[in-house]
Amino acid sequence: MPDFVIQTENLTRDFSTVRAVNEVSLAVPPGIVFGFLGPNGAGKTTMIRLLLGLLEPTGGRAAVLGFDTRAQAAEIRRRTGALLEHPGLYERLSAEDNLEFYGRIWRLPAAERRARIKEILSHMGLWERRKETAGKWSRGMKQKLAVARVLLHRPSLIFLDEPTAGLDPVAAAALRDDLAALTAREGVTVFLTTHNLAEAEKLCALVGVISHGKLLVSGNPDELRARSGGPRAEVTGRGFSNEVIKQLQARPEVRAAGLQNGRLYLDLRRDASMAPLVKLLVNAGVEVEEVHRGKASLEEVFLTLMEEDNEND
Numbered sequence: 001m002p003d004f005v006i007q008t009e010n011l012t013r014d015f016s017t018v019r020a021v022n023e024v025s026l027a028v029p030p031g032i033v034f035g036f037l038g039p040n041g042a043g044k045t046t047m048i049r050l051l052l053g054l055l056e057p058t059g060g061r062a063a064v065l066g067f068d069t070r071a072q073a074a075e076i077r078r079r080t081g082a083l084l085e086h087p088g089l090y091e092r093l094s095a096e097d098n099l100e101f102y103g104r105i106w107r108l109p110a111a112e113r114r115a116r117i118k119e120i121l122s123h124m125g126l127w128e129r130r131k132e133t134a135g136k137w138s139r140g141m142k143q144k145l146a147v148a149r150v151l152l153h154r155p156s157l158i159f160l161d162e163p164t165a166g167l168d169p170v171a172a173a174a175l176r177d178d179l180a181a182l183t184a185r186e187g188v189t190v191f192l193t194t195h196n197l198a199e200a201e202k203l204c205a206l207v208g209v210i211s212h213g214k215l216l217v218s219g220n221p222d223e224l225r226a227r228s229g230g231p232r233a234e235v236t237g238r239g240f241s242n243e244v245i246k247q248l249q250a251r252p253e254v255r256a257a258g259l260q261n262g263r264l265y266l267d268l269r270r271d272a273s274m275a276p277l278v279k280l281l282v283n284a285g286v287e288v289e290e291v292h293r294g295k296a297s298l299e300e301v302f303l304t305l306m307e308e309d310n311e312n313d
């Protein structure tokens with residue numbers, strides 16, 4: 001196994017005048033869930049298609065499982081699974097027959113095929129329902145079946161393009177739990193695209209943020225939170241005036257201050273101390289009830305990055 005399951009260098013893809021993927025250099029180690037985050041049209045699907053060798057890069061290069069995506073796409077596809085826009089299920093077949101069909105395509109011997117289908121469907125809580133027609137299933141169950149299909153031939157890497165899009169929160173959470181458990185158990189590396197920050201936070205050991213085709217940052221969610229500026233603080237109390245907010249905004253350790261739902265939100269620079277700010281509030285006549293300091297959420301990091309990227313355009 002190479003050190004990195006996916007490695008790209010300045011990978012670029014143009015569609016006439018649109019640069020969908022722009023000099024992306026990325027390294028994904030084995031055995032983790034990597035989250036590729038970005039808004040609509042950022043280049044996430046194009047990236048997956050490049051990595052599967054379904055699209056030729058305009059520039060740069062990519063190796064997947066040590067194979068070059070231009071020259072060895074068949075090797076890559078044999079060893080990977082992909083859930084792209086369509087679930088790839090036959091609605092009129094039963095769940096079991098769907099997997100049976102794919103097991104034959106992958107040329108799994110009959111006994112192994114049956115054992116593997118039972119194993120995966122059992123893990124997803126679908127074994128008892130295997131004879132039911134897939135077309136009659138809920139979206140969440142169909143999507144679980146689609147993930148089962150992708151994992152069937154024991155690939156060492158799977159690509160999931162927005163796997164929980166369109167699912168209700170309960171179905172999405174169930175699919176995420178199955179994904180986390182199954183991928184950890186099987187040691188498979190997952191390259192997952194999502195808009196959903198909570199999903200990335202829950203599932204991914206590493207994330208990369210892409211916007212307008214460019215990789216803005218990559219790292220583990222904690223690192224990204226730490227890198228995106230200082231901590232946040234929330235103050236509850238009474239008597240926040242415009243004047244006191246202006247005084248806070250003028251302080252060097254405060255990046256931003258404002259009221260939301262009657263609470264004071266402070267965006268602080270690294271190492272800022274709260275004590276002088278609380279003193280300022282009290283001296284200005286604010287009755288402070290509670291001060292709460294926390295880390296930025298991945299969502300805040302993401303929104304800050306998007307704002308900075310748009311300002312740079």
Ligand SMILES: Nc1ncnc2c1ncn2[C@@H]1O[C@H](COP(=O)(O)OP(=O)(O)OP(=O)(O)O)[C@@H](O)[C@H]1O
Binds near residue numbers: 041042043045046047
């Ligand atoms: N086959 C194509 N021909 C022309 N332009 C394309 C093609 N595929 C993608 N693009 C363009 O490339 C850019 C990136 O698209 P892509 O589908 O990779 O984004 P995405 O991040 O997956 O978006 P979404 O979250 O909406 O699926 C977009 O501007 C899109 O219009």
